[in-house]
Amino acid sequence: MDGTAFPAADQPDRMSRDELRALQVARLRWSLERAKRVPLFQHRLAAAGVAETDVGSIDDIARLPFVKKADLRDNYPDRLFAVPREQIVRLHASSGTTGKPIVVAYTRHDLEVWTEVMARTLAYAGVGSSDTVQNAFGYGLFTGGLGAHYGAERLGATVVPTSGGNTDRQLTVLADFGVTAICATPSYFLHLVDRAESLGIDLPALPLRKGIFGAEPWSEAMRQRIERAAGIEAFDIYGLSEIIGPGVAAESREHDGLYVFEDHFLPEIVDPESGEVLPEGEVGELVITTLSKEALPLIRYRTGDVTALVDQPGDGGRSFRRIRRISRRTDDMLIIRGVNVYPSQIEAALLAVEGTLPHYQIVLRREVDLDQLDVQIEAEPQVLEYSEAHSRLLTALEQTIRSVVGIRARVEVLPPQTLPRSEGKAKRVIDRREQ
Ligand code: DLL
16 A cells, blocks of 8 residues: 555454544545545545545544545546556446446455455354355355455355355255355345245255345345244345445344444435435435545445434444444335335335235336336235135235325235346336336
8 A cells, every 4th residue: 555554443343432433534534635546536625625634523524525426427437446557456346227337446455345344244143164155146246246255255154156046056055055144135035035935945944044135125024024934034234336345334133223334434324405414313315435445435425325323322332333224215216196105115015914925016107197006016825815815915905005105006916936036136116107
């Protein structure tokens, strides 16, 4: 590393809050100095009239300008990189829904930090050297696979790099290799659970005890379904390519919010409209500043993810603050007949009804100038066998959706294994209104 030495820390999650804040200020200054090598940051910081030496306390961060996804897109592929190509040892990319992907870069030091935070993520879930970890996050440009891989290896666990897909082979590995922990998107793991059932594999009877899930929103109800069906403890982990990949925040065995690895990533919650910083406990958009990244430092990055900072310390005696489970993004709100609806609300309504399976799809259509909300959900086979049970389930679902989201939905109850499955992030919403 060149420039100012990177401020070191020992046992960062056991520091006092004051010590942690002092470390954050020192690292923020370090990060700003490096970010200024990038023309975009140089211009924005100059325009805001802030120099790194002006940062005396962590609250001074509110004086710094934001960076958005559009800035990364506009500077595609590498104009926000803060180091010369010789120092970059890895590129990943996140596939956006439209246009070009966002390209992210890592120096050797960045990979070291990533490995460390992913080792922590898995250690918080209780994974250690005696575990065998099946890593079903996709390997490739997606950060999930390699991120979890290096973290698990760092802990000395045995890693089985299955990547996503090839479901039957995943189940052979799961059944025969002594796997005790699995990493996957929650939707893909549910697919594995279903397939296991149809192959007659009794998951709870296997040594598998822990699931480490993330990369997409999933609800508490979904967690319960997963835990029950597979006989495991399920952990929520959060991250995004722009910041590092997985390894930004993770649940511990308390299962009460996700600890943000604040020695490397400084979280703030802001009002998505005004950009004003909100107090702990209030729901808003998560903004993250990287404190140790070399290749792609990001100052006040608007993640688009909606959560709150928990205003109480966790039970585990850790100094890091926690964020609530991320249930939605600022941009995933659906406007149906003028009513604001979030897919996560529909998921919660559906899974509250007994007899449903956690596989659903939301389809929006326009019918004679009116938005129509169609919801398709799979149900347990015995419900479908009796027309009375079927119609009772339909009525219950329609009423629950109506009471939760305030509009009528046309619900279709389907047999198991009907809806498309994903090997990575699930696509829950199909909007056909513009076609
Ligand atoms: O999904 C990194 C990751 C891999 C996280 C594996 C966890 C596990 P991206 O593909 O760039 O990176 O997508 C990042 O996914 O901004 C959130 O909207 C969403 N997301 C990630 N984790 C969670 C989670 C990876 N636990 C985007 N809950 C983020 C809800 C999540 N949403």
